[in-house]
Amino acid sequence: MRHAAESGDEFCPFQGPRTFHLVFSPQGADCNVKTPGSPKSALDVGKIPQESPFLPAQADAGLAEDISCDNHTGFLSPSLEDCPLDEDEDAFQGLGEEDEEIDQFNDDTFGSGAVDDDWQEAHERLAELEEKLPVAVNEHTGNGERDEMDLLGDHEENLAERLSKMVIENELEDPAIMRAVQTRPVLQPQPGSLNSSIWDGSEVLRRIRGPLLAQEMPTVSVLEYALPQRPPQGPEDDRDLSERALPRRSTSPIIGSPPVRAVPIGTPPKQMAVPSFNQQILCPKPVHVRPPMPPRYPAPYGERMSPNQICSVPNSSLLGHPFPPSVPPVLSPLQRAQLLGGAQLQPGRMSPSQFARVPGFVGSPLAAMNPKLLQGRVGQMLPPAPGFRAFFSAPPSATPPPQQHPPGPGPHLQNLRSQAPMFRPDTTHLHPQHRRLLHQRQQQNRNQHRNLNGAGDRGSHRSSHQDHLRKDPYANLMLQREKDWVSKIQMMQLQSTDPYLDDFYYQNYFEKLEKLSAAEEMQGDGPKKERTKLITPQVAKLEHAYKPVQFEGSLGKLTVSSVNNPRKMIDAVVTSRSEDDETKEKQVRDKRRKTLVIIEKTYSLLLDVEDYERRYLLSLEEERPALMDERKHKICSMYDNLRGKLPGQERPSDDHFVQIMCIRKGKRMVARILPFLSTEQAADILMTTARNLPFLIKKDAQDEVTHHVGYLSFGSL
């Protein structure tokens, strides 16, 4: 497939004297459309009815060598003009006698087979056509059939419509690709005639990139993309000029899958989008609460606590509130009512991640998550209060939590990757918690600016900073809303479907910190140290199975690789060797490898088992027994793995276990497993260790881990 590789690189819209090729390839994603507006494309006009755009080979071959484009005018160099076809014909025919193969090509290019390519004529034809365009547009809209000579008549919108008709499956799931079809391109009014605009590469380029992003349009004529299109769009003239001025970008997502915008994502918002706080509470975007969101109801600390009390509890580490402690969170009466209602309904307990999941402002004002509340209480599932219906677009029935991953939830990526239906987070909208933060910040800023003059109680650093800002005439070039916009993007990146999966270490670290500080607080009476935690909210999952788009009348499917649907690059096949003459060393090596594999598998089980506690807190009542069973089962398998797989009635050989204990990771793992085992199982492990102690100690000289096992085991017994 010939590419613009000939001209040196893939994509060079603005560079100097180069040959511009307009290339279509079936694998649309691999080579974006190149720049338009070359004299060649003008020439192609004549050829289209005869040749398919996929076989530009011959014509291109001849011309590519001869043409050198002057970038400014784009006109062909005089060389071609000076050598009329006749001369070439003669010359080549001379050569042709020697090699007939070449002759065929030459003939087609320069000889009888060639079409008379006078670019100037074609150019004039185009100019005429362009003048007819306004009429042509009206005539040709709605044409089912593509008239390939109708170069300028087609709207890009029209094109997009037709494209979408051609597409068989309308589930344009992969936002990285499919949005291109649905974009309404922002078209600029064409100022001048064909001349000026045809060579204005950037102009036309913009239009091309959109719909061609990753799609193939086999029946579309080449020239439509070469030439700019006249948009007789009245309503669009009313649009904000600055919107039009922005170049169209490819609509690949920056994070997740942002929605398609008329204004590219690179622009900060034009206006202040400030819904009032209350408004926002009442009608949050329902996107966040799609099923299967759990209608989990957050219930704080028991009915006794009044909203005021709740509010005044210092901010917990969970929240990452930007508020300084002196500013109590302000609640509207509505919020208080809801809080109270929530408090009364359910004396259950909440876990931090439940908080995170409920798209409630309720989470945030309810500050400190007292860890003792977490222990021991069995919460009940209740449907949410009526006041909360605003939040849930789904009927408030007990639906399973979004965390029901398919089997093997633990913090292991491999499980997630291997599933066929992919779950990706819905990152198109900002989580309400984050949005709230933003708005709070905005309000804070406004208050700050108002109070600036009377800032008596600000720290010295602050005031010096403010002074500095006041004296700096260039300060605040970046508007507050622009800053918010950037931090909004950053916040969106923090959203994930399962923070415990994506951000395991941070979450665990903070839990430990919380427990520590809670423990300290129990002992002393000092004020609890505030820890601001980064909010990593949990967001609903979107089920998403990528199906590549099919076009009518085409054979085969596109495989387009994108961010959300990565292509498998390496076809790795696992082959198991079976060699007849295995040496002793090989056997030993294999045995060690097998032991390593067993350790890894057991480790996975261990991590799962350790995770069950957290899952308990988040699961529904009915599922708890199932979870318990799973957990027991896993513990048994771990034990089996440790002791050797094929137990007869006894476990005759300690060998398996000893092998595991020879490896450092195995030792550590055994130490971690011991607390989960039943007494007899633990005793058994200990006996085995004791039996082989001399050997293990010798082996342990470097590792120094065996004593950990010892401590742990004696401790647990």
Next chain:
Amino acid sequence: MNYMPGTASLIEDIDKKHLVLLRDGRTLIGFLRSIDQFANLVLHQTVERIHVGKKYGDIPRGIFVVRGENVVLLGEIDLEKENDTPLQQVSIEEILEEQRVEQQTKLEAEKLKVQALKDRGLSIPRADTLDEY
């Protein structure tokens, strides 16, 4: 006002004087006026500072727009302590001359090294060719 605890965010650094180190080794000092999500920076009243030994020289550059991927690190400059350095400021010409001399000596040393290695049959690939990957 802590925008996002535990993250690196440039929002609080806006309108403050910063020292930015770029991947090509340049040091820029300027007021950070604007950022975006890729950490592209707009620096105002920028000065490129060249350090050679204990001396440095400033070249005023005006407004810089730096693409985010080229930034190695950046840090805020404390305006009060800014002039508290043991370094000596010299004129631009002098510092450029010093820089040239320094680079020359480096090149020569490098050449000798490469030659010595070649004599022993070894070759070390140049770091700049590995830069991208």
